[in-house]
Amino acid sequence: MKSIMVTGGCGMIGSNLVKRLVKEGWDVYVADNLWRGKIENLNDENGKPVIDLDTHFFKKDLSIYEEAESVVGITDYVVHLADIVAGIDYVFSNQGELFRVNNLINSNLFAACRKAGKEKIKGLLYVGTVCSFPLTRQNMLNPEPLHEDELFPAMPESAYGWSKLMGQLEIGYLEKETGIPCCTLMFHNVYGTPTDFGERSQVIPALIRKAVNYPKEEFVVWGSGEQGRAFIHVNDIVNALVLALDKGWGHGWIQIGPSYCTSIKEIAYKVAEISGKGIVPRFDTTKPEGDKARCADYTKAKEILGWEPSVSLEEGLRESYHWIEKQIKG
Template sequence: MGNRILVTGGCGMIGSNLVKRLVKEGNDVYVIDNLWRGKLEYLNDETGKPVIDLDTHFFNIDLSVGNECDRVVFNVDYVIHLADIVAGIDYVFGNQGELFRLNNLINTHVFNSVRKAGKDRVKGLIYVGTACSFPLTRQNSLDVVPLKEEELFPALPESAYGWSKLMGQIELGFLEKETGIPCCTLMFHNVYGSPCDYGERSQVIPALIRKAVNYPKEPFNVWGSGSQGRAFIHVDDIVEALCLALEKGWEHGYIQIGPSVCTSIKEIAETIVKISGKNIEIVYDTTKPEGDKARSADYTKAKTILGWEPKVALEDGLRQQYEWVKSQIEKSGCNQ
C-alpha cells in the first residue's frame, strides 16, 4: 500500500505531473487547487480520464482563507506544498504587495493545519521555495557563480515573491522545531514544461513559445535585453527531485534544485525560433523589466543527499513544450 499524500497546487504544471507520478507509484493522492492558473484537465491521463477521483480527492479551496484545508490535511500522511501566487515578471512586479500578502497567508494556513494535525498524523511536509529568494547582490551580475544554500542569508531578495517564499522557509523551520514533524525545503530554479499557462500571466518560456506559434500575427517581442539568464530546469527533473525528497530529503535544511548552467533569454528565444522553423524577427524591448541579471545552481547538496541531478536537455525540453503549446492553440482555434 502507498502513502496518503496531499499535493497543494496539484492542478498546475508541477503539481499535475507530480500527482500522475505519485498515483502511478501506488499512492493515494489528494489535490487542493483553486484553479487560478491550474486546470482540472491537467490531471487527465492519455485517455482523457482523471488519474484521481475528482469527487473524493479534489478540493477547490482558497488556501489564503484560514482552516479551509484542515479537513484534508487531517486525513493524509504527507503534505507536498506547491501552491502559491506567481506568474510572469510583469505580474510579479505589478502586484508585489498583494502577492506578498497572499503567499504568506497560503503558507501559514497550510503550516497551521499541519501543526494542528500533529506528528502522530502527518509524517512529513515538503515545501517548495524558489531561487528568487537568494540575495539580489548574488544575482545582479552576468558573471555567474553558481549559488549555494549557505548564501541565502543575510537576506535580500529582489522581489516580494522571493521574500514571501523565504518567509515560508523560515516559518517551516519553526514548525519543524516546534512539532518534530520532519520537513524539507526544495528551492526550485526556473521550471518549464507542460501543461502550462501560456497566456498573459505566463512566464518567459511559454510566453515566447506562444509568440512563435502565433507569429506573424503576434510579434516576437522579448522583455529586456535578452542578456539576463536563468537556470532552467524541466518539470520532469523537478518531479524526480520531489519523489526523491519524499524518500530521503527529511531534516536536511534547504536544497536547491536546478542546473549549474545559466542560459540567457536570448539563447532561449533563438532556440524557440529554431524549433518553430519560421523566419522570425526577434525584437528586444529594453523598456520592459527583466528581473535578476543571472543565476545558476550549485546542486552539490541535491546530488549528495537525494542522488539528484538534471537529466532533460534544454532543447529537448523546449521542443516538447513547443509542441504542447502549439497543439493547445490549434485545438482552441485562437490565442489564449
C-alpha cells in the first residue's frame, strides 16, 4: 500500500482528494492547522472520518519548521496543498502577512523534504496558482488562453501570486538538487464543496451565501462583473491530482482549468436564477475586482495527464448552492 501525506487536507480540495485516495487504496495522512479547513470535512456520507484521526491526522502549523519536519518522511508521497488564501478582500488587505506566511510554509515543507531525501520521498506534488501569471496577460477582457511558458518575466498582481510563484521556483531547485520526483499543478479558480462561505470566502460561495440569505443580506457583486475567470469544479481538480500522481513527475508546471472565461456577472445571474427569489444583482464598482480575465490553454494537461474538465458550470453551481443552503438553514 502506497502512503501519502496531504497538507491542507481538511480544505475543500484536500478533503475531496483524501476521500478519493482512500477509496483507491492509499494509506492517507493529513496535516492541517484548521485555519480554513474543518476536521468534519474528512467525514464520509455517514458522518465517520475516512482516516484514523488518532494516527493519521496532524494539526500542524507548517510555517514553523519543526512542525513541517514532523510530518515529512513518514509517507512515500507528499501532496502540498496548504497555504493562506481567501477571497479578494482578504488577499489584498493582508498582502505582506500572506506573502510572509506562504513563503514560510513552502520553504519549510521543501526543506524538510530535502532533509528526508529521495530515499524516503518518492514524489512531491505542489499546487501553484494562475495568479502567478503576469498581470500584463490578465488585464484585458476576452484574453487568449494562458500558456505555461508565459510565467516569465514575472509580474503577478498580488502577493498571493508572488508567494506561490516562489514555491514553484523552490520546488524546481529541490528537484534538481535531490532527485526527488516533483510536479507542479497550477490551478485556475476552483469551486465546489465543502467550502468556506463566510466573510473570507471566494466569489462563488460568497454570492451563493448572499442569495441564500437574501433579502436579509443584500446581493451585491464586487466590481463591474465584467471580469472573467476559468472556473473549475473540485471534482475535476481531484481528477487532475490523481492523474498527476501517476503521470505528472518531471514535467514542470501544468495548468489545470478550462479554455474559456466566465464573467462574474454570468455567475451572479446564474446564482440568482438558481435561488428562485427574483434577485436582481447590484454591482459595486467601488470594490476591487482583481485581474480582468484569464483562462487556460490546458494542452499540456491533456497531453501529459490525459486530463480535461468534465463538470459543467450549471451542474457545479447547483450542487454548491444546495450544499451551502443546507449548511445555512441547518
